[in-house]
Every structure is written in structure tokens, then in C-alpha cells.
Amino acid sequence: MTKNMNITHDTWEIGGKTLSSRLLIGSALYPSPANMEDAIKISGAQIVTVALRRQSAGEKSGRDFWNIIKSLGIEVLPNTAGCHSAKEAITTAQMAREVFGTNWIKLEVIGDQYNLQPDPFETVKAVEVLIKEGFEVFPYTTDDLVVAKRLADVGCKIIMPWGSMIGSGKGLMNPDNLLAIRKQFPELKLIIDAGIGKPSHATQAMELGYDGVLLNSAIALAHDPVKMADAFRYAVEAGRLGYESGVMQQREFASPSTPTIGTPFWHQFKD
């Protein structure tokens, strides 16, 4: 009897939603709105990040962009990019909730303009307020275990450590730190946010047991963003399947995979 070889791809829950894709995709930096739309569609992502910026009187671009995103029929995750204090981030989150009609917020409070490293103190302060106001907070943080603990202490169910600096494409700088966070918080939803540069980085993140990967530049800045979006879809799926399958233990020494019994020409001595 032939075995059923269909592999079941799991679903997961985040922020009260059940999703099948574990890839979260950004909407910025694409060559054109049409290219962005195609890339998001082929990526299979069910969460797309958006932002708020100043609008001039009579300007229509914001509405046009928002109409494209709404037509995709996927979840929207507004960010607080550019905020440098808890107060700015809280106000931006409140504005985003009204405009986008969601209580989800990707909390970014930047502490250093050079490397865009998040400010852990202001981030925790903002989380405390936002959770009380009913937001589902997706906080962007570093791979620091203690900061992750503080975020969990104030009620975060989701934490998004960086792989490396935003837009750097350097991948996972400290996989051991990321693994420590994963092991410490098996109950939290953990998403790698920032620093992913190529599909193998996303696979590596998923193999560590992370629940998802959020990226933008790696797709939008590729020579062919639509093809790269497809590549990332496979990469995230591959990493997740690999994690679920149980990765083999590393060994210190070589170990042959071909059976040694019956090896030809083995110990053949001439008289």
C-alpha cells in the first residue's frame, strides 16, 4: 500500500488570527506599486507591514496605497518607524489604529540613529501603555535575552528580535542568542524582524524554531522582487518543515552514511 506522501503544513495563531504563512512582508522600497502588489501576492504572506507619514492637503497617494493594500485581503501590521520615544510611539500607534482599523502595532522605538538599534527602555515603557489600551504589540527588539524577559514581564505575547541591523542584509548575527530566547520563551510567538538578506537566512531563523520571519529590503531590493518573494516563501516553509522534522544532532567526528557491512575490497590481503 502506498503511503500518503502529502506533508501537512501547519497553521499558527498570532494576535487572535489563524494563519498558514509564517512570512511577514514589508510594503516599502519596491520599484513600483504594481511590483509590490505582485511580490506580496506570490510570497503567500498573510501579514503586511505599513506605516504613517505626514500628508499634504489634497495629496492622494496615501489613499491610493491604502486601497491597494486593502484589496489584497490580508492582515495589516502598522509600524511606529521613526519614533524615538515611548510618547511618540504611543501617539503613532493610536493614530494607526484609527486609520488602519486594527489593534495590531509593530512597535519600533529607535535608540540610535546610526544603526537603528531599538531603545529597550522606551520600548518597554510604550508596551506597558499600549497593552493597557488594548493593543496587540509586536515589539521590535535586539537579541538581548534580558530585554525579551522585560517585554514578556509587561505582557508581550509576541517578541520580534532582530537578526541584524535594519536593512543590513547580514542575516542572523547571533544565532546562539536567538536560540536562547527561543528556549527561554517556548510559549511566546517569536518573529525575526530585520537584517534578513537572503532566503537561507530566513530558513536558518525558522530552523531555530522561530514562529515567523518579517522582512522587507531583501525582497524589495532584489533585482527581481517578485521572484525573490517566491524564494522566501519556499525558504520559510523549508525552515519550518526542517524544524518540525527534528534536526539531527551534530557529531564531533565523521560517520559513514553508507552501510559498512559488505563493503567491497575491505580488508582484502594478498597472500
Add this chain to the structure above:
Amino acid sequence: MIEIIVNGKRTTISKEMNIKEVIKELHYTQEGFALALNGTFVAIATYEITIIHDNDSIEILAPVQGG
């Protein structure tokens, strides 16, 4: 006339008035934006009861692409 700051730029409006009137006077006709007054979010439901005074600072934000 009073002077206010809108998205970081100084501008003048005819008198003290509520936010709904300010939006109209500044020709913001599109929907789909949110507003903050002096760094604090103002919900649409309170535009008519929130008065803008001299030197107040308004941020008017709309959806854009984001990562």
C-alpha cells in the same frame, strides 16, 4: 488670524476654531488620515469639540509603505 504649525510648517488660519473647521480651511478633503495635536492623538469623534489655539502644533498622517 492665528499662527499654527501643521506637519512642521508654520501656517495661518483665520481664527481659533475646532479641528473639523481647520481641516476644511486647510483644504484637507481626503479621508483616511489621523491627527495629533501637540503630540497627543485626537480621535475623529472629538474633532468638533477640540479647539485649535495660537501656536498649536498639528500632525496629519496618512498611510504609506512601511517595513
